[in-house]
Amino acid sequence: MVDCIAVHDENGRLIYVNRSFAETFGYRPEELIGKPTRSLIAADWQAEFDEQLRLRRAGSAAPYETQMLARHGEELVRVSPQPLYDEEGTFIGSFAAVSLIGDVRRTEIERQIMSEIARGVAVTDNLDELLKHLHDCLRRVVFAENFFVALYDAAEETISFPYFIDQHDATPLPRRKGKTATD
Secondary structure: OOEEEEEEEOOEEEEEEHHHHHHHOOOOOHHHHEEEEHHHHHHHHHHHHHHHHHHHOOOOOOOOOEEEEEEOOOEEEEEEEEEEEEEOHHHHHHEEEEOOOHHOOOHHHHHHHHHHHHHHHHHOHHHHHHHHHHHHHHHHHOOOEEEEEEEEOOOOOEEEEEEOOOOOOOOOOEEEOOOOOOO
16 A cells, blocks of 8 residues: 655644545545644544653654544554654644554454453442443543443333433433433
8 A cells, every 4th residue: 555645834734635545534635724633533532642742742753553534534653754844843733644544453453452340340440430430441442432331221221321421411310221322
């Protein structure tokens, strides 16, 4: 695969992408020019992106992995950045080669996460801590900004929501089992 190439200015706005980069993520090159690079990074990975940009401004750069937003979903990628400086040594942006990691790496990450979940189940006796741990693990491989765990009490025939994260809705109160998809 031809590397995907992107260049952004000192403020993190894309000033160049090659056709391979645009097509890989489902765009035309002109749709991306002027767009903040950060807007192409999955929410859970934006703090890492900010840190990598800070490092490049300070003159350091090392390859890293991140989750990028494509029109068709998220893609796990490896970014090999290179800071760019003007003649006076002032940071003026970054050049980056971006490569899809692929299914093999994703499977490796999913196995690692399943192992972390199993370890959490084995060592955590606090349900709240376990559910937060489960959510944190899953967020690394899937979009889970809106996430809940529902528990069914067969004796009472009720459903409760001990862990509920939603960008818009409040945690529902426990309720009697009904005939919805959740139930």
